[in-house]
Amino acid sequence: MTTTLRLLHHPTSQPCRAVHQLLLENDIEFEEEIVNLMDGSNEEQSFKDRYNPTGQVPILVDGDFVVWESAAIGFYLNERCQLHAHWFGADMRERATIQQYLHWHSTTLRRGAGAFFYTHFAECIWGPRDYSKEIAKGRHTLDESLRQLEAWLAVNPHLCGAEISFADLMAFHELVSHDAGKILSDADWAALPRVRTWFTELQGRPASQRVSEMIYQVGEMRLAGQLIPMTRKTSLAKGTEITPGAPT
Numbered sequence: 322m323t324t325t326l327r328l329l330h331h332p333t334s335q336p337c338r339a340v341h342q343l344l345l346e347n348d349i350e351f352e353e354e355i356v357n358l359m360d361g362s363n364e365e366q367s368f369k370d371r372y373n374p375t376g377q378v379p380i381l382v383d384g385d386f387v388v389w390e391s392a393a394i395g396f397y398l399n400e401r402c403q404l405h406a407h408w409f410g411a412d413m414r415e416r417a418t419i420q421q422y423l424h425w426h427s428t429t430l431r432r433g434a435g436a437f438f439y440t441h442f443a444e445c446i447w448g449p450r451d452y453s454k455e456i457a458k459g460r461h462t463l464d465e466s467l468r469q470l471e472a473w474l475a476v477n478p479h480l481c482g483a484e485i486s487f488a489d490l491m492a493f494h495e496l497v498s499h500d501a502g503k504i505l506s507d508a509d510w511a512a513l514p515r516v517r518t519w520f521t522e523l524q525g526r527p528a529s530q531r532v533s534e535m536i537y538q539v540g541e542m543r544l545a546g547q548l549i550p551m552t553r554k555t556s557l558a559k560g561t562e563i564t565p566g567a568p569t
Contacts (some may be wrong), residue, residue, distance in 0.1 A: 327352045327383075328341065329356050329380040332534075332535040333518075333535065333539055335491075339491045340391050344397060345400060345528040347398075347405070349398065349402055356368075361552060363377070364553060371387075383401070392487075396409065399487075400487075412483075415481070426546075429466045433463030433495065434463075435456070438556065438557060439452040439455040440456055441502050442551075447554070467513055470492060474516060485523070489519075493523045493524075497537075501533075
């Protein structure tokens, strides 16, 4: 295949960063297009009709073929670009283990993003109000998920084996957001020593630092009390709920 890949994404999105890092780690040539999630460009019907009926990013465009959902993009890149076996597994069992994690991730750790989203972005969209129930719901899911990661990392240095895989990138970037937004305290990290060691190792990778730069800047802005201007009125994070009664 000779067509240049296009990645439609936004650097505040955890799944977008995971796909972006996979491309960088493997020196895959691509063009990037930032989709403005702040003004709701991705919610326009023309965008949905052309790229993704859900309006979510990341999206990979390969000529006339469009694929969305971060895990599906990862598997497509693995076959198209013949990635090193450790990213998606060298044999049937390794591939199944990585797929198993990615299925688990989408309904657990990914939903824990609600703790970060409702703490830092909900006010920017819907204004000041009590988001404590939504934050608590996300935090409960996050805590349960982190305990599971800690257990898995007692068996292997990475989530699905001895070497880094796409599963690690997906999980890592969820925690990057929670780290940027100070959702996890020093006490939380201390209770998760294996997760902390794993996170620090991944954080040291040059590609990790490159794709995480903006979300740490956004975290600093929100921690300083600065609102992020937004004109959209829907949730930014898959797995969170649109706040009942929010203006439309």
